[in-house]
Amino acid sequence: MDKKVSDEERLYTERLVIKYRDNWQRSENESLHRDVHAYVKRKMADKEHKEDNEDKWVKAIDDAKDHVAKEADSSNWTEEE
Numbered sequence: 001m002d003k004k005v006s007d008e009e010r011l012y013t014e015r016l017v018i019k020y021r022d023n024w025q026r027s028e029n030e031s032l033h034r035d036v037h038a039y040v041k042r043k044m045a046d047k048e049h050k051e052d053n054e055d056k057w058v059k060a061i062d063d064a065k066d067h068v069a070k071e072a073d074s075s076n077w078t079e080e081e
Helices: 007-074
Strands: none
């Protein structure tokens, strides 16, 4: 035997479900916004780090190449050996 639901109870339930749905969607949107913001912030920091240090890294590689070349010259190493 099912209980009859009044129009007032039905309306209350519909409004409650709509309220929960809207709150859920708002939370999902806020979460997505935070995730996207954090991702972009990380990517920008990575880009700045790369740009700030790129010259140093290129110089370090060039210095290493020079060092290896000097070491090879000083040891009289030739390709024929």
